[in-house]
Amino acid sequence: xxxxxxxxxxxxxxxxxxxxxxxxxxxxxxxxxxxxxxxxxxxxxxxxxxxxxxxxxxxxxxxxxxxxxxxxxxxxxxxxxxxxxxxxxxxxxxxxxxxxxxxxxxxxxxxxxxxxxxxxxxxxxxxxxxxxxxxxxxxxxxxxxxxxxxxxxxxxxxxxxxxxxxxxxxxxxxxxxxxxxxxxxxxxxxxxxxxxxxxxxxxxxxxxxxxxxxxxxxxxxxxxxxxxxxxxxxxxxxxxxxxxxxxxxxxxxxxxxxxxxxxxxxxxxxxxxxxxxxxxxxxxxxxxxxxxxxxxxxxxxxxxxxxxxxxxxxxxxxxxxxxxxxxxxxxxxxxxxxxxxxxxxxxxxxxxxxxxxxxxxxxxxxxxxxxxxxxxxxxxxxxxxxxxxxxxxxxxxxxxxxxxxxxxxxx
Numbered sequence: 001x002x003x004x005x006x007x008x009x010x011x012x013x014x015x016x017x018x019x020x021x022x023x024x025x026x027x028x029x030x031x032x033x034x035x036x037x038x039x040x041x042x043x044x045x046x047x048x049x050x051x052x053x054x055x056x057x058x059x060x061x062x063x064x065x066x067x068x069x070x071x072x073x074x075x076x077x078x079x080x081x082x083x084x085x086x087x088x089x090x091x092x093x094x095x096x097x098x099x100x101x102x103x104x105x106x107x108x109x110x111x112x113x114x115x116x117x118x119x120x121x122x123x124x125x126x127x128x129x130x131x132x133x134x135x136x137x138x139x140x141x142x143x144x145x146x147x148x149x150x151x152x153x154x155x156x157x158x159x160x161x162x163x164x165x166x167x168x169x170x171x172x173x174x175x176x177x178x179x180x181x182x183x184x185x186x187x188x189x190x191x192x193x194x195x196x197x198x199x200x201x202x203x204x205x206x207x208x209x210x211x212x213x214x215x216x217x218x219x220x221x222x223x224x225x226x227x228x229x230x231x232x233x234x235x236x237x238x239x240x241x242x243x244x245x246x247x248x249x250x251x252x253x254x255x256x257x258x259x260x261x262x263x264x265x266x267x268x269x270x271x272x273x274x275x276x277x278x279x280x281x282x283x284x285x286x287x288x289x290x291x292x293x294x295x296x297x298x299x300x301x302x303x304x305x306x307x308x309x310x311x312x313x314x315x316x317x318x319x320x321x322x323x324x325x326x327x328x329x330x331x332x333x334x335x336x337x338x339x340x341x342x343x344x345x346x347x348x349x350x351x352x353x354x355x356x357x358x359x360x361x362x363x364x365x366x367x368x369x370x371x372x373x374x375x376x377x378x379x380x381x382x383x384x385x386x387x388x389x390x391x392x393x394x395x396x397x398x399x400x401x402x403x404x405x406x407x408x409x410x411x
Contacts, residue, residue, distance in 0.1 A: 034310050035064045036317065039080075039087035041073035042300065044265050048333040056320050063313050074098075074374045081107060084307075088314050092136050092303040094127035095364060097373035099136065102303070108135035109304040109311060116319040124298060124339040127364075135303055137318055139327060140336035142299035143353045143362070144194055144263045145281040147270070152179055152258040160280075160352075163288045164228070171235040174258045181235040183257030185248040189385035194295075195232065195261045196384050199225045201295045201363045202286035209369035212408055216401040217394075226393045233388060241389060253277055265299060267335030267347055280349050283356050293363040294356040299336055372407030379403045 040049065046069055053065040068087065070076050077090060078098065086107065092099050102108050111117060112134045117125060120138050128136040146167075148160070156177055161167040174181035185191045203221050216222045237243065237257060246269070252260040253273035261284060271277065283294050302321075304314045320326060327340035335347045337354060345354060356362060370376040380403065387396035 032062050033064065034062055034313055035066060036088040036308070036310060036314055038065055038067045038317075039073070039077060039090035040067060040069050041077075041091055042265070043069050044269060045300065045330070045334055048330055052321060052326055052329070053317075056317055059320075060313065060316065063310075063317075065317065075378060078374050086305040086307055088308040088310065089302055089304050089317065092301055093298055093365075093368060094136055094138070094301060095297075096368035097371060099128075099303075100130060101373070103130040103133075103135040107306055109306050109308070109314075110135060111137055111304070111315075111318075114315060114319070116315075116322045119322055119324070119341055121339050121341060127298065128301070136301045137303075137322065138298045138339040139300040139302065139322060140298070140330060140334065140338055141296055141357075142263045142265055142336060143294050143296035143350075143357060144198055144261065144284060145294065145350070145353045146284050147252060147260040147262060147266075147279055147281050149252075149255060149258050150278045150280055151255070160282045161285055162282075162290065163285050165288055167285045168231060171232070171259075175235055180237045180257045182232065182237075182259045182261070183243070183248045183251050184233075184236045184240050184261070185243055185245040186236070186240040186385070186388055187243050187247070188245045189381040191245040191262070192388060193381040193384045194263065196225070196229055197366060198261070198284050198286050198295045199228055201366045202292055204366065206364075206369060209366065209371075214401060214404040214408065216404065217397045222397055222400070223393070226387070226396060229387070230391055230393070233391070249273060252279075263296075263299075264335045264337065264347075264350060264353070267349075268333055271335075280352075282352050283361075291361060293361050294353055295365065296337075296357065296362050297364045297368060298339065300330070301339075370404075370407065371411045372403075376403065376407045 038049070038053070040046070046067065049067055053067060057063060057065060077087070080086060081102065110133050117134065117137060124138045124141060125134065128134040128138065152174065153160075156173060158170055158173060161170045171181045184195065203225060237251070243251065248257070248260065249266055249269045250273050251257055253270045255277070283292065286292050302318050304311065304318070308314050321330075322340055324340060324342050327338050327343045330336070331338040331343055332346050335345070335350065337345050337357065367377045367380065380400070383396060383399040383403065387393070
């Protein structure tokens with residue numbers, strides 16, 4: 001009787017590996033490797049996210065995270081989602097139409113019952129609610145204020161303005177004493193329009209954007225916003241349309257401008273350019289009312305694609321980033337106000353902004369309510385940049401009138 005040798009499947013694999021060198025072993029290892037794409041519109045946080053990603057990868061050796069940052073990121077993201085090429089994870093903002101549409105069409109993973117959601121301040125996190133479910137997770141909040149050079153103010157004995165009229169008076173005082181009163185990144189429409197959005201946010205209630213028809217040309221509030229814009233533009237640096245966001249950060253850091261209207265996301269870059277800069281931040285006084293609001297909203301919030309092949313690993317990354325100690329590091333790096341419980345802002349310069357927010361005097365970004373989402377935002381910034389350049393108020397208001405009605409009719 002013949003005997004047959006019984007060989008286990010594991011031994012077969014080992015024998016094959018021996019016959020073909022290490023090719024089979026490497027193949028099996030490669031199959032175990034997982035790569036996730038993290039799509040971000042925020043170059044200012046690229047460094048800190050890369051650091052945290054590296055630490056996450058060390059804890060999860062089979063996972064590789066690829067952070068992707070491109071020009072015009074939200075437009076690119078919208079195009080990619082439309083053609084089914086959705087990143088595993090990406091930054092998304094609550095309330096805005098693009099988020100709502102993606103959630104309602106099933107593009108986003110439901111995160112409602114994930115344990116890390118409980119670590120986020122409910123008042124911020126609840127902005128992600130869609131039909132009782134959450135498809136995003138908030139990490140940081142932003143806020144817009146007026147950065148000012150304390151040395152310039154002390155030299156001229158100027159007080160921090162708390163109304164629109166006193167703000168204009170300070171601009172005039174600075175200019176008449178040979179200072180560049182205000183620096184603006186007018187080459188960069190996305191950043192330059194932040195000034196204008198402050199005025200819009202403080203003028204219109206949320207319900208205004210729910211209208212089916214807009215009469216912007218005949219609305220005196222829009223004309224007043226435009227007139228205020230022209231007033232401020234008369235105090236900006238020469239050749240402001242040649243200066244990008246990064247250029248203006250450096251100019252303010254080097255003392256080439258006395259004031260700069262920008263968000264908290266710029267603080268780290270400015271401080272790195274000049275660690276010895278003596279500056280502060282005060283709430284932008286968009287009106288003459290004492291209770292004017294600070295413009296701000298979720299700055300970094302995450303969504304996971306419903307089509308990701310690796311939901312477990314994607315959720316693990318979010319849980320890692322939202323851990324208190326990691327959220328604190330992000331806040332320290334960027335100067336942002338964290339949405340995570342127990343995390344405190346270490347930038348003492350922003351105390352006036354934080355006090356406003358703590359008292360409830362904060363208004364969300366108006367563009368988050370617009371029909372048309374990213375497309376409407378892009379059009380608004382384009383028309384605003386043109387207005388900054390040509391100062392033609394009538395054409396500007398006509399363009400906005402057509403734009404808002406176009407997207408409203410397309411709902």
